[in-house]
Amino acid sequence: MIKTGLDNYEVWFLDFLEGNLNKSRLEELDRFLSLHPEMKEELHEMELLHLPAEKISFKGKSGLKHTPADYAGVTEEDYQCIAFMEGDLNRSEQIRFKDQLKKDKNLKRKLYLFTRTRLVPDASVFYPGRARLKKKRRLVSAWIYPLAAAVVTGLAFWLWPGKTPEVNHPHYLQMAVKESLLDLNKNDITLKNSTIQLPAAPGFMIPGKENRNIQPMAYLPRKSLHHLPVTARQSDEPGVMLAETRLISKADDTYETLYELALRLFRERILGEPAELVKKQQFTLWEVADVGVQKLNNLMDTGIDIEREYNSTGNLKKVNFNSRLLALSLPHR
Amino acid sequence: MTVADYNRCVDQYADAVYRFLVKNIRDPEKARDLVQDAFEKLWINVDRVDAGKAKSYLFTTAYHKLIDQIRIDQRNRPMAEGMLGEYAHEQQYSDLKEILEQVIVQLPPKQRSVVMMRDYEGYSYKEIAEITGLTESQVKVYIYRARVFLKEKIGSVTMLV
Incomplete structure (x- = not known):
């Protein structure tokens, strides 16, 4: 413990005056004062330095306050009258206001005038064209019906068990490939490597990669691979992209299936796409349905959504259909 | 909201909306157009609007169209109000x-x-x-x-x- 001395006694005195000294320190202070009795007077003088708190209050407090009437920019009397009329007063305020009304004739007159400001709906005014506003049914453009029919037909074809055109069509291939095999830098995504081995059996391996048996949805002549435009999207499985490939040319193919005919007509006549595009690219029925649904959504704001769901090996698992009224999921066979 | 709900709204609220508009802008023709616009908007969004909130929706539309109309009128006739x-x-x-x-x-x-x-x-x-x-x-x-x-x-x- 630091001893009290002539060089630090002020600190001890202050602590003493503020009651911060414990028993042993008080004894130490006594010891110091008995050694230096002249310091007792100084301690007494320090005690006199205490300033008592004065009771000073700000008199203009009420002038700083604001009432709801000030906020509304009206006088207090007006405010009370309107608040009474509008039902904004609580029970006790209402009673107080009614008491005031009994005493004050001017206030009564004021309230009367305020009650006269209430507007009354003019029953003689009516909307003259009401019948024209009414609707019999949703307005649908005439061409929406064939479009809707195409969508339904497309879905029906696509979902029909064992009739999935993508699987059986010789010019369509959907497969899972490693992302590194796709050249994603170009606008038209192409396969970097055209040497992918297509197996004879359903299922093939990606050469040099992990032994993942990937089921293609259909097969394609190997020589055609490098001509294919490829669209790619991320699979559920990390590092695997789903590549959907379609033939550009039908040079080695002269026939046209019923659904191809339907699609061509659909593109030409309903979507109104240029003839060269119609010839060069084939649509899958899925795309027809997808385009149709989009058009329906745009035109009628129906909020219908169809989507395909794949498993980790890139095979189609199910088709989901969502609308405001109906949501269903159809497993793919 | 169904078509029947919509038509019920026409019966119930067309006069009220019109009254609100015509008393505000004092021009029956413009008020009629605004009513038509308000109901047209309701019809376009008929699937999204809950029947219970249709009146509020109509008045909201009518109010905003009214304010726009007043602004246009004020620009064209700045002295009219005075x-x-x-x-x-x-x-x-x-x-x-x-x-x-x-x-x-x-x-x-x-x-x-x-x-x-x-x-x-x-x-x-x-x-x-x-x-x-x-x-x-x-x-x-x-x-x-x-x-x-x-x-x-x-x-x-x-x-x-």
Whole structure:
């Protein structure tokens, strides 16, 4: 413990005056004062330095306050009258206001005038064209019906068990490939490597990669691979992209299936796409349905959504259909 | 909301919306167009709007279209409001309703609209705030100020009558 001395006694005195000294320190202070009795007077003088708190209050407090009437920019009397009329007063305020009304004739007159400001709906005014506003049914453009029919037909074809055109069509291939095999830098995504081995059996391996048996949805002549435009999207499985490939040319193919005919007509006549595009690219029925649904959504704001769901090996698992009224999921066979 | 609900709305609210608009802008033709616009918007969104909220939806649309229309009119005829005020004072009033009809147009558009919604439709401050996009406090202030203005006007005029 630091001893009290002539060089630090002020600190001890202050602590003493503020009651911060414990028993042993008080004894130490006594010891110091008995050694230096002249310091007792100084301690007494320090005690006199205490300033008592004065009771000073700000008199203009009420002038700083604001009432709801000030906020509304009206006088207090007006405010009370309107608040009474509008039902904004609580029970006790209402009673107080009614008491005031009994005493004050001017206030009564004021309230009367305020009650006269209430507007009354003019029953003689009516909307003259009401019948024209009414609707019999949703307005649908005439061409929406064939479009809707195409969508339904497309879905029906696509979902029909064992009739999935993508699987059986010789010019369509959907497969899972490693992302590194796709050249994603170009606008038209192409396969970097055209040497992918297509197996004879359903299922093939990606050469040099992990032994993942990937089921293609259909097969394609190997020589055609490098001509294919490829669209790619991320699979559920990390590092695997789903590549959907379609033939550009039908040079080695002269026939046209019923659904191809339907699609061509659909593109030409309903979507109104240029003839060269119609010839060069084939649509899958899925795309027809997808385009149709989009058009329906745009035109009628129906909020219908169809989507395909794949498993980790890139095979189609199910088709989901969502609308405001109906949501269903159809497993793919 | 079904087509039947929509048509019920036409029956129930077309007059109220029209009344609100025509008393505000004093032009039956423009009011008719605005009513039609409001119902057209409701029809376009008929699937999204809940039948229980259709009235509020209609008034919200009508209010915003009304404010737009007033802005356009004010741009085209900047003196119209002031002239109308002077003109109103020169009228010979036969009853209080007529006086109110004349002085209500002298209110600023927003004050006029909120008072009309309050008195014609009995909307609460909260409902009016939702329709107009104002805060409840603003709505209350507008109504109070409008009442004082109307009271002073009818007070001075009824003294003369």
